[in-house]
Amino acid sequence: MREEIVEQEERLLNGDEAVAWAAYHVEPDVVAAYPITPQTIIVERFSEFVADGLVRTEFVSVESEHSAMSACVGAAAAGGRAFTATAANGLQLMNEILYIASSLRLPIVMAIANRAVSGPINIHCDHTDAMNVRDAGWVMLFCEDAQEVYDTIIQAFKIAENPKVLLPVMVNFDGFLISHTAQKVKVFKDPSVVREKFLGGPRKPVKIKLMGKEVELSLNPKNPVPVTFGPLDLYDYYYEHKMQQLVAIQNAYDVVKEVHEEYAKLSGRRYGNGVIVPYKLDDAEIAVVAMGSAPGTMRYVIDEMREEGIKIGLLRVRLFRPFPYKDIIEALRNVKVVGVFDRAQNQGMMGGPLFLETRAALYELESRPEVVNYIFGLGGRDAPPEMFREAFDELVGIYRGTISPFIRKYIGVRE
Amino acid sequence: MSDKKPGWKEIPIAGVPFLSSLEYKTGDWRVFKPVIDDNKCIRCLLCNIYCPDMAIKVGWDETGNKALGVFVDYDYCKGCGICADICPVKAIEMVKEER
Secondary structure (H helix, E strand, O other): OOOOOOOOEEEEEOOHHHHHHHHHHHHOOOEEEEEOOHHHHHHHHHHHHHHHHOOOEEEEEEHHHHHHHHHHHHHHHHOOEEEEEEEEHHHHHHHHHHHHHHHOOOOOOOEEOOOOOOOOOOOOOOOOHHHHOOOOEEEEEOOOOHHHHHHHHHHHHHHOOOOOOOOOEEEEEEEOOOOOOEEEEEEEEEHHHHHHHOOOOOOOEEEEEEOOOOOOOOOOOOOOOOOOOOOOOOOOOOHHHHHHHHHHHHHHHHHHHHHHHHHHHHHHHOOOOOOOEEEEEOOOEEEEOOOOOOOHHHHHHHHHHHHHHOOEEEEEEEEEHHHOHHHHHHHHHOOOEEEEEEEEOOOOOOOHHHHHHHHHHHHHOOOOOEEEEOOOOOOOOOOOOOHHHHHHHHHHHHHHHHOOOOOOEEOOOOO | OOOOOOOEEEEEEEOOOOOOOOOOOOOHHOEEEEEOOOOOOOOOOOOHHOOOOOEEEEEEEEEOOOOOEEEEOOOOOOOOHHHHHOOOOOOOOEEEEOO
């Protein structure tokens, strides 16, 4: 396919507004949301788009996040395109319905402005909220800046609705650090590029065979045989349905890459290969692994250290579910020391979630690097370049044999 | 009893039911099945009365007054074993299903 970049315009948007603009350009059939900091701006802006008549979306103001996700389940089961946004405790309240959305194979898209989970009450960034729901069967992407957030929300609908996937997609970005920080964001000038050209018009539910007839997998009253969503499913079929779901989320790996590439042809923007974003890794002896906005700061430190002749690089994980272990193994095959940076709690765990999976992936290698874990930035604790520099220097020390490797360390916390 | 059940590649996704309730045999849930020894059975019909699933059927003579025997509807017997427990002459044995 020929690369034909579509006309775009630059706007000053923060991360939340970028989500709202992406949702405006997608024009979902239903948006059901409940306000929670730092996500609130998304639904505020979007409700303005509805009020101004820019979108024909049915905007449902609900009484809780549990209801928000339930309304999205209903809308998606009816065959519609559904969108919501939340964070932190709101996401925890949704938890029950998250599993239902994925098991009913409903392609809902949700934006998460990552925030610490109470208590004590804290509204600032860490990834604990998303990590708590990492086994809910959702495809999970982590963005670095507002531009990527805009791009990823649009991609998310196409990933979710792919017949090989049919799973909900969660788009994560750092609360406040991204959600409330304005930057220049390129958006498509003509929303129909997104709605018609990229997404191919309104959502078309897949067809299935039911009692010898072809029906739409939705609650469409015109179906020749009625379709029931969510009945009792005991030990005679539950495992088979889970098997389908387990295959579907693995299928999402290829689809995320394909959709990312297809979108790049319209927008001219790429994020690595769509699942991981390497930086100066080719000849690196030392690698750092992270998600969210911290990699921006890390690249600054890496550039500084590169100038000093230290062979250090960065691997940003963009797709967290399904976990791109093969890409991670390939990207880190030749490094000697890996530092994995988790912006999430690891209550009682050996290390942070990203560390555990990265380390497990690297076990596949015959000659394995040292893999150590840093926990940082909980509850929005500042993560400045100096803090990363100190940690990176420690990795250099491990590489040179002057510092003994360890399992995990907590950085940026007062003793 | 249903025939061999379809695998995950054959059934519709999303847990959508693909059989009508008439075709869904709850007897498939059974682990032990009741087997009645007709020679020991005294036709007291306690099993028929106690069965929570109406899965013990009675064969009547043409007058409708005399029970000729009892048998199990394996399509709907879930294998609870109440019949075997209640039987005063131990005419019902619970036998492990082989599938």
